[in-house]
Amino acid sequence: MAGSNPNAKPMNLTLKVWRQPNRQAQGKIVDYQVKDISPDMSFLEMLDVLNEDLLRGGQDPVAFDHDCREGICGSCDLFINGRSHGPEKGTTTCQLHMRKFSDGDTITIEPWRASSFPVNKDLSVDRSAFDRIIQAGGYVSVNTGGAPDGNEIPIPKEISDRAFEAATCIGCGACVAACKNASAMLFVSAKVSQLALLPQGQVERKTRVENMVAQMDKEGFGACTNIGSCAAECPVGISLENIAILNREFLAAKASSNNLA
Amino acid sequence: MSWISKTFTSSIGRKIIMSLSGLFLCTFLVVHLIGNLQLFKHDGGAAFNTYSHFMGTNPIIRTIEWGLVLGFGFHIYEALMLTRRNKAARGSQGYVSNHSEQNSEWTSRNMGILGTIILIFLIVHLYNFFWRARFAGDIPKMGGADPLTRDYDNLYMAVVDSFHIWWYVLLYVAAQISLGYHLWHGFRSGFQTLGLNHRKYTPAIKYIGYAFAVLVSAGFASMPLYFFLFTNAQGELAANASAVLQSVAAAF
Numbered sequence: 225m226a227g228s229n230p231n232a233k234p235m236n237l238t239l240k241v242w243r244q245p246n247r248q249a250q251g252k253i254v255d256y257q258v259k260d261i262s263p264d265m266s267f268l269e270m271l272d273v274l275n276e277d278l279l280r281g282g283q284d285p286v287a288f289d290h291d292c293r294e295g296i297c298g299s300c301d302l303f304i305n306g307r308s309h310g311p312e313k314g315t316t317t318c319q320l321h322m323r324k325f326s327d328g329d330t331i332t333i334e335p336w337r338a339s340s341f342p343v344n345k346d347l348s349v350d351r352s353a354f355d356r357i358i359q360a361g362g363y364v365s366v367n368t369g370g371a372p373d374g375n376e377i378p379i380p381k382e383i384s385d386r387a388f389e390a391a392t393c394i395g396c397g398a399c400v401a402a403c404k405n406a407s408a409m410l411f412v413s414a415k416v417s418q419l420a421l422l423p424q425g426q427v428e429r430k431t432r433v434e435n436m437v438a439q440m441d442k443e444g445f446g447a448c449t450n451i452g453s454c455a456a457e458c459p460v461g462i463s464l465e466n467i468a469i470l471n472r473e474f475l476a477a478k479a480s481s482n483n484l485a
Numbered sequence: 486m487s488w489i490s491k492t493f494t495s496s497i498g499r500k501i502i503m504s505l506s507g508l509f510l511c512t513f514l515v516v517h518l519i520g521n522l523q524l525f526k527h528d529g530g531a532a533f534n535t536y537s538h539f540m541g542t543n544p545i546i547r548t549i550e551w552g553l554v555l556g557f558g559f560h561i562y563e564a565l566m567l568t569r570r571n572k573a574a575r576g577s578q579g580y581v582s583n584h585s586e587q588n589s590e591w592t593s594r595n596m597g598i599l600g601t602i603i604l605i606f607l608i609v610h611l612y613n614f615f616w617r618a619r620f621a622g623d624i625p626k627m628g629g630a631d632p633l634t635r636d637y638d639n640l641y642m643a644v645v646d647s648f649h650i651w652w653y654v655l656l657y658v659a660a661q662i663s664l665g666y667h668l669w670h671g672f673r674s675g676f677q678t679l680g681l682n683h684r685k686y687t688p689a690i691k692y693i694g695y696a697f698a699v700l701v702s703a704g705f706a707s708m709p710l711y712f713f714l715f716t717n718a719q720g721e722l723a724a725n726a727s728a729v730l731q732s733v734a735a736a737f
């Protein structure tokens with residue numbers, strides 16, 4: 225099954241696509257037929273074909289988010305056949321290939337759903353709530369001056385590996401989209417544990433977690449009940465262990481920070 | 486708002502209360518289950534009634550009882566607050582197609598429903614035994630020759646009577662199945678919420694949680710089933726008990 229097959233035949237598919245003219249409008253599912261889809265196309269290329277057909281017919285193309293198309297930017301936020309980024313494990317939508325589907329399939333395509341992720345148009349979603357959470361504390365302050373020597377700060381290999389694992393989060397929001405509670409805790413925990421593990425993150429360690437969690441709550445994301453859909457759908461495999469670290473960091477910061485407010 | 490109330494009304498703070506109260510309720514279940522095993526002694530309820538009398542009158546137990554009230558109170562209150570928050574976060578427009586069964590366990594997605602069944606049971610259960618014994622005072626006394634136990638409530642007979650009512654047995658068993666599923670997810674979830682996730686211990690916590698869920702719910706469910714199927718109205722082994730046992734065994 226897996227792998228490109230030069231003899232694979234082009235596919236004809238039925239798409240059930242969420243169409244919504246703007247933020248305020250009511251949306252609905254609209255059926256489309258796409259023909260001669262190569263199994264080697266990515267899912268987004270298949271949508272490009274649909275849009276070319278629509279444009280040729282004088283119709284409004286389907287708006288969807290995408291940028292890098294190589295699995296690193298996290299833009300391609302599509303809920304496909306009831307799963308974040310489709311049924312394939314560990315992939316973004318742009319890395320999902322049409323060979324994972326069969327000729328004659330019906331595919332349902334919806335935008336991420338969450339109160340904090342309003343739909344801009346069709347499948348395009350406003351994920352700026354994530355940006356505001358990062359702005360609240362997901363950074364380290366760096367002094368100006370000469371560049372420090374790369375190996376000046378010793379970091380054990382095991383610690384740097386774990387920090388890098390957490391740092392692979394691409395901010396796609398698949399975790400929120402899949403979660404019954406629309407909780408953003410996997411996303412927040414990835415950034416909090418990445419920076420809490422590293423020496424560079426120590427200066428802002430307590431204010432970071434306090435402010436990021438406060439912003440996460442303010443944006444209206446839900447509270448984790450350890451269901452695990454997030455980690456199962458995360459394209460880069462951020463683990464639930466990070467949420468445990470987030471909870472520890474939060475409690476420790478609340479108990480010991482000088483912040484009385 | 487002070488930093489304390491801010492901490493415990495935040496999403497993570499509420500979860501911490503949920504977890505501490507839930508795990509505290511788990512310790513209560515152990516005590517309650519072990520105590521109730523005395524129903525099986527077949528001594529006409531002597532041991533069970535003595536134990537119940539002790540639990541109902543001992544000042545230390547009566548003090549701890551308030552902890553239990555708080556434990557349930559906090560757990561149910563936070564369940565309500567979190568469920569409300571999470572429903573609002575999910576939003577009114579649901580997915581047309583959502584296959585959450587492919588990425589998570591059913592029990593973990595239905596803790597609120599399972600908890601509500603437990604709550605309904607809890608109200609009936611408290612009314613039937615606790616309220617009648619503590620406040621209504623309409624449970625007959627044990628009587629008999631022993632001056633020590635003569636005036637104890639005969640809660641044993643109240644239990645035996647209840648466990649011969651089919652709908653009560655059914656409610657009891659359904660609630661225990663719900664409790665089992667609630668704990669199947671809840672036990673492990675409680676540790677995760679407290680930040681106790683470690684590659685050495687988390688797998689053990691998971692399987693201990695599964696065993697705990699099965700043992701506790703099967704333990705509690707065995708009592709109404711036993712009295713309903715195998716005993717007569719006095720709680721003595723029924724004459725046809727072995728025949729019933731054989732037909733139950735044959736059914737499997």
Ligand code: HEM
Pocket residue numbers: 448449450500501503504505506507508510511514560561564568596597599600601603604667668670671672673674675676678
């Ligand atoms: C003997 C009774 C009960 C026990 C031992 C118990 C135990 C637990 C435990 C250990 C958790 C996990 C806490 C966590 O993940 O942080 C939990 C979660 C939960 N419980 Fe209960 N519970 C009981 C009764 C109830 C009742 C009566 C309700 C509802 C009215 C309820 C609703 C919930 C909900 C909504 C959750 C959240 C799901 C989650 O966080 O995993 N529980 N319970």
Ligand code: SF4
Pocket residue numbers: 298392393394395396397398399400410411414454457458459460461462
């Ligand atoms: S944790 Fe995973 S699913 Fe969530 S935003 Fe980051 S990469 Fe996407």
Ligand code: FES
Pocket residue numbers: 289290291292293294295296297298299300316317318319
């Ligand atoms: S388009 Fe960048 S990850 Fe898919």
